[in-house]
Amino acid sequence: xxxxxxxxxxxxxxxxxxxxxxxxxxxxxxxxxxxxxxxxxxxxxxxxxxxxxxxxxxxxxxxxxxxxxxxxxxxxxxxxxxxxxxxxxxxxxxxxxxxxxxxxxxxxxxxxxxxxxxxxxxxxxxxxxxxxxxxxxxxxxxxxxxxxxxxxxxxxxxxxxxxxxxxxxxxxxxxxxxxxxxxxxxxxxxxxxxxxxxxxxxxxxxxxxxxxxxxxxxxxxxxxxxxxxxxxxxxxxxxxxxxx
Amino acid sequence: xxxxxxxxxxxxxxxxxxxxxxxxxxxxxxxxxxxxxxxxxxxxxxxxxxxxxxxxxxxxxxxxxxxxxxxxxxxxxxxxxxxxxxxxxxxxxxxxxxxxxxxxxxxxxxxxxxxxxxxxxxxxxxxxxxxxxxxxxxxxxxxxxxxxxxxxxxxxxxxxxxxxxxxxxxxxxxxxxxxxxxxxxxxxxxxxxxxxxxxxxxxxxxxxxxxxxxxxxxxxxxxxxxxxxxxxxxxxxxxxxxxxxxxxxxxxxxxxxxxxxxx
Numbered sequence: 001x002x003x004x005x006x007x008x009x010x011x012x013x014x015x016x017x018x019x020x021x022x023x024x025x026x027x028x029x030x031x032x033x034x035x036x037x038x039x040x041x042x043x044x045x046x047x048x049x050x051x052x053x054x055x056x057x058x059x060x061x062x063x064x065x066x067x068x069x070x071x072x073x074x075x076x077x078x079x080x081x082x083x084x085x086x087x088x089x090x091x092x093x094x095x096x097x098x099x100x101x102x103x104x105x106x107x108x109x110x111x112x113x114x115x116x117x118x119x120x121x122x123x124x125x126x127x128x129x130x131x132x133x134x135x136x137x138x139x140x141x142x143x144x145x146x147x148x149x150x151x152x153x154x155x156x157x158x159x160x161x162x163x164x165x166x167x168x169x170x171x172x173x174x175x176x177x178x179x180x181x182x183x184x185x186x187x188x189x190x191x192x193x194x195x196x197x198x199x200x201x202x203x204x205x206x207x208x209x210x211x212x213x214x215x216x217x218x219x220x221x222x223x224x225x226x227x228x229x230x231x232x233x234x235x236x237x238x239x240x241x242x243x244x
Numbered sequence: 245x246x247x248x249x250x251x252x253x254x255x256x257x258x259x260x261x262x263x264x265x266x267x268x269x270x271x272x273x274x275x276x277x278x279x280x281x282x283x284x285x286x287x288x289x290x291x292x293x294x295x296x297x298x299x300x301x302x303x304x305x306x307x308x309x310x311x312x313x314x315x316x317x318x319x320x321x322x323x324x325x326x327x328x329x330x331x332x333x334x335x336x337x338x339x340x341x342x343x344x345x346x347x348x349x350x351x352x353x354x355x356x357x358x359x360x361x362x363x364x365x366x367x368x369x370x371x372x373x374x375x376x377x378x379x380x381x382x383x384x385x386x387x388x389x390x391x392x393x394x395x396x397x398x399x400x401x402x403x404x405x406x407x408x409x410x411x412x413x414x415x416x417x418x419x420x421x422x423x424x425x426x427x428x429x430x431x432x433x434x435x436x437x438x439x440x441x442x443x444x445x446x447x448x449x450x451x452x453x454x455x456x457x458x459x460x461x462x463x464x465x466x467x468x469x470x471x472x473x474x475x476x477x478x479x480x481x482x483x484x485x486x487x488x489x490x491x492x493x494x495x496x497x498x499x500x501x502x503x504x505x506x507x
Binding site: 013021022023024026070073074075076077088089090091093099100102103107110111112114115116117118119120121123 | 257258259261262263265266267269270273274341342343344345346347348415416417418419422501502504505
């Protein structure tokens, strides 16, 4: 049975010739016309994901990958099409962002953990394990504003790997941390996959896609232009980026 | 594209009380730097403000004891309204980092932003009731219950406003400045520093449409005058609260699905 069914998903953003973001601008320029340029980020994207599948998504910058992930996670809405997601999704998007810089690591873990669907009690019990996975036990009481971007990203991975319910959606996995942390992430990733979790992962890294994704979608211009084995997807992606 | 949009991403089941508590606790901690002194100060501040204001008013308005009590009730209820609405208005924007990260009911961010104003009002209420008991004017149980009812409706009004304004702020980034001006003007529309009676009665109904007015007036009636407003007056307050909350919730419902896109 499919966990995700996307049918002809479309998403556009309307870019105005002049931005009006304030009440003042709306009042002062109420009678001044402005034009809008339509930016079609996704055009008729259809695919299905079966339970337990690991699917890679490749595509050059601006091809619609991040928008697609955000729609799948329910963070953005689609303009047209139909989307059915039958299992809870845990996203890891925009790594390194999304922390309260004034709070320490423990409080940030509790905040993000509960927002990702962990029960507060479960999050409290998991704090030590999460910090240990990120290799940040010594910095448990340090405000996040003193963390490097790599440390913050490691913490983000650790929380999401612990919070994951059924479907895991990852943007640029294994792009952070030193080799030791990357190895830990890969091991955890394989473990989740072996336990039957469905995973969608966006990556520009040919090795990651070939190694972890038996099936990969290649997006270009907001459309799926390839749907097949990871190794072949890498060839298609490379051909489109650097030419034949 | 002619196909109808149908969207049902399954969100993880959220521990709403757990997330609310975490947001309230961490907000409080950020505000007071997580120190014991900060925590004590947060609780002491409204009580000390009460003592300062009451001392000053006792000197200035020595001949009119009810006026100074009315003034202090009005000031604290207004302070709640002012602080809570200003914080709620920017709540989605200030917690936007969570909205782009995970799927959870975003109203939690708006409601949790009211916590500081609620704590301040709670401390004031206790201080004020202790003061009333000390001067031998302890309200009756019915009057206390009605005051609790007014506070609950006031919370509903502020939450409704917060829901609506927080999503609109993402589209109109100077809404907080506009609201600052409205709040400034609203302070004088609500009968806080002047008694309502100085205005002709035919204008009263218009002032009562400004949501803080009935809450302040009715709270004074039960706490200071020891009387109970009419049933019709209560109906008006319930109608005002319901109208504000319903409107705010409808605006939130319409715009919140696109909140992350407007950040």
